Amino acid sequence: xxxxxxxxxxxxxxxxxxxxxxxxxxxxxxxxxxxxxxxxxxxxxxxxxxxxxxxxxxxxxxxxxxxxxxxxxxxxxxxxxxxxxxxxxxxxxxxxxxxxxxxxxxxxxxxxxxxxxxxxxxxxxxxxxxxxxxxxxxxxxxxxxxxxxxxxxx
Numbered sequence: 001x002x003x004x005x006x007x008x009x010x011x012x013x014x015x016x017x018x019x020x021x022x023x024x025x026x027x028x029x030x031x032x033x034x035x036x037x038x039x040x041x042x043x044x045x046x047x048x049x050x051x052x053x054x055x056x057x058x059x060x061x062x063x064x065x066x067x068x069x070x071x072x073x074x075x076x077x078x079x080x081x082x083x084x085x086x087x088x089x090x091x092x093x094x095x096x097x098x099x100x101x102x103x104x105x106x107x108x109x110x111x112x113x114x115x116x117x118x119x120x121x122x123x124x125x126x127x128x129x130x131x132x133x134x135x136x137x138x139x140x141x142x143x144x145x146x147x148x149x150x151x152x153x154x
Contacts, residue, residue, distance in 0.1 A: 049080040052095055056086020065091055065107040069100050090152070114151050118144040 054064050068091065071077050084092040094103040112119055120132050120143040132142050 050077055052077075052079045052082045052092075054082065054084035054088035054091050054095065056084070056088045058087060061087030061091065062107045064088060065103050068095050069104055072098070072100050110151070113147065115148045116143050116145055117147045 052068070054068065057064070064087070072095075078098060079096055082092040082096040084090070090106075091103060094100070094106070112121065118131070118135070120127055120135065122128055127142070135142050
């Protein structure tokens, strides 16, 4: 059985509601997930091995974490292989090791201060113009996530 966990960004989709070209990355992602799932189903059709594919989506990663937790509560799923992108790659080891309590804690108690030591975002999600401008000219990124690295190392 294959579990493909993904959530296209509704914020982005609604921003570009009538613009098909901006939706193409999501269409590609969904198509790739379906093809990967189908290929794995054919490969593992006779076994009980399960594979989880978990997407990213930044702060919306909590949705994927909640879905993984619920699937575990209902079916007691154990996965042979777990892969993820972005925040999904942070969830993958916890899902693989059945550390759902830690997964829930991580995704319900982490704040922006736990992620960024130089935060390019305002509380409403917009970019801080002065910080971004300064870092664009003098640095190679808009923010710094050393705080996230420290959190992961804990």
